[in-house]
Amino acid sequence: MRQLSARYIAGETLEEALGKLRGLQARGFLGVLDILGEDVADEAEARDVLRTYQEAATAASEAGLDSYVSIKPTHFGLRISRDLCEELYADLLSHCASIGVFARVEMEDHSTTDDTLEIFRSLRARFDNVGIVLQSRLFRTPEDVAALPESCDVRMVKGIYLEPAEIAHTQPEPIRQAFIDLTDTLLRSGHTVAVATHDPVMADAVLERQGAANVAEERTYFEVLLGVQERLWEDWRARGKTVRAYVPYGPEWRAYSQRRLRKNPEILRHLIKATLRLS
Ligand SMILES: Cc1cc2nc3c(=O)[nH]c(=O)nc-3n(C[C@H](O)[C@H](O)[C@H](O)COP(=O)(O)OP(=O)(O)OC[C@H]3O[C@@H](n4cnc5c(N)ncnc54)[C@H](O)[C@@H]3O)c2cc1C
Known part of the structure; x- marks a missing residue:
């Protein structure tokens, strides 16, 4: 598991993560810092996670690294209390601001989508430095796009969690088409989109739609x-994109690697394919 994870995880410590960010920045890539973990057991643990994120944001900023922080709601205690989760996000956002x-x-x-979006809407009313993630796999996402506050920064993803067929696309093609259409709608509605994918055909389709809609680069x-x-x-x-x-x-x-594998065994296929390609 450690060997399989080594390529995809920066290490155990903040220093290792900063080293990785430094190397990436030297090659022209910016960063996103994620501290591994989810589903914390109690409030004290959630508050520890907040402190760790505050330290990480401060250290990256002091080191002159262009990197933002990205946090799972259940890592900030969403399953314990929605109020606690929102409070911790708000504390982190004012520190980051x-x-x-x-x-x-x-x-x-x-099971977390409604609460996550409500927390985001409430935070967005108070902070400019916060963004959200939307998943093209879910049938509900077009409505969630329509209900966003103005001028958001949205990370668009296919969605890593395998969801039931009653609420989500389960086949690759509808998920990709929804991604392209949703990104188009987001851009035409004035939002900024972090296109989070490794699917080059889908990415090209997104850029083509952006060009057709005359949306700023x-x-x-x-x-x-x-x-x-x-x-x-x-x-x-090389094509000028950030x-x-x-x-x-x-x-x-x-724990993260095992949980991700359990939730989506496809990751193992990706890992094996990527490892073979590397060797
Ligand atoms: C920066 C970032 C943040 C994300 N945040 C979230 C989030 O908050 N919530 C959420 O539900 N999902 C998140 N995801 C995951 C996302 O939903 C997809 O599951 C994931 O990106 C794979 O989809 P794809 O668009 O790359 O296309 P795919 O068709 O799945 O992959 C395209 C190709 O990329 C390679 N590949 C893709 N993923 C991996 C991997 N993990 N390991 C090795 N090779 C891989 C494979 O070779 C594959 O053939 C995030 C993804 C990224 C890139």
Whole structure:
């Protein structure tokens, strides 16, 4: 598991993550810091997670690294209390605002979507430095796009969680088409989109729609996972696009990898394919 994870996880410590960000920045890629973990057991643990994120944001900013922080709601205690979760996001956002750092509320499985969006809407009314994630797999997402506040920064993803067929697309093609259509709608509605994918055909379709709609270049950028399809990042950067790499780290790498594998065994296929390609 450690060997399989090594390419995709920066390490256990903040220093290792900063080292990875430094290396990426030297190659022209910006960063996204993610501290591994989800579903904290109690309030004290959730408050520890807040402190760890505050330290990470401060350290990256002091080191002159262009990297924002990205947090799962259940890592901030969503399953314990929605109020606690919102309070911790608000504390992190005011800290980040004071040092000029952006933060993103991530999206987990469908049991958390309503609460996550309500928390985001409430935070967005108070903070400019917050973004959200939407999943093209879910049937509800067009309505969620329509209900967004003005001028959001939205990370568009296919969605890592395998959801039931009653509420989500389950086949690759409808998920990709929904991604393209949703991004188009977001751009035409004045939002900025972090196109988080390693699917080059879908990415080209998104850029083509952006061009057709005459949307300013800087209203899209790419986000990619550490260690995944690096040739694609190079290609996008060579075409003048901003590319941010997602840099996960922390002592919880094993639990994270196992949970992700259980939730989506497809990751194992990706890992094996990527490892073989590397060797
Ligand atoms: C920066 C970033 C943040 C994300 N945040 C969220 C989130 O908050 N919520 C959420 O539900 N999902 C999130 N995701 C995951 C996303 O929903 C998809 O599951 C994931 O990006 C794979 O979809 P794809 O668009 O790359 O296309 P795919 O068709 O799945 O992949 C295209 C190709 O990329 C490679 N690939 C893709 N993923 C991996 C991987 N993990 N390991 C190795 N190779 C891989 C494979 O070679 C594959 O053939 C995030 C993804 C990124 C890039």
